[in-house]
Amino acid sequence: MPELPEVETVIREIRPRITGKKIEKLDVLWPKTFEHRFRIPLAGRTIVQVDRIGKYIILKLDKGNLIIHLRMSGQLLLNPAAIPAHLRVLMHMEGGLRMAFNDVRKFGRWYFVQSEKEVLKQIGMDALAPELTCTVFKKMLKKSGMGIKAFLLSQRFIAGLGNIYVDESLFRSRIHPLSVSAKLSAEAAGRLFAEIRKVLNFAIDQMGSTISDYRDANGKVGNAQNFFYVYQQQGRPCVTCGATILKQKISGRGTHFCPECQKLYGR
DNA sequence: CTAATCACCTGAAGGC
């Protein structure tokens, strides 16, 4: 469910409300939410900062870090009006503030670690990080023999993109999803970099995309799904050329693209 | 190193 824009929307909402708060108690209704090897008591810790790298939410505590990944269907809800139907963890903070982790599919994970590196060592630069320049991005592409779809979905190089925003970024930069990363022209790579930033920032402005499960910390849906060019648009005409948008499995994921507008590089 | 497949889970949707 959530990719970078959805996670960013959530942390912008929880940051001002939970920063500085002490954790009093944790109700764990689905223990596998916690990675066992990291299971350490959280009660008594204070949340000092709320950050994000890719799709990982990082709550910096006075001692250690609580890292949360929503995976496919996780939701963080602040003071929900009713008990959510698929409540997995309920965090009680001082002043009666509660943060519920609702997660239908039970894929979401919470990690409590001393250093965030323990969880994020394989994760690349955040897609919106200032250090990730177009030059750095092009160098990573040149070194990779992977297909561009797999490259962008893998979080090892750039963190934060998922299936929706990969498809939208490739369409907008006119690159076929079966292209080979290292074979992109310099111009194509530059377009891709720019469009990734535009797509993500636009989606953040729209409070993320809601296909089915995604809700922000206030339980509200996003709006970015109303502006998709290709994602779930198979069978409809391309907005640029009128050709029919196709959907086929690439890198194991349903992939949406225009066979006319998106050029194949390599392969 | 890259690619493909399965595993982890639940629920919605479509075919018959």
Place this chain on the structure above:
DNA sequence: TGCCTTCAGGTGATTA
């Protein structure tokens, strides 16, 4: 109505 299959904003392990 009901049963069966397929699919889903993700990622990690395992196997070619």
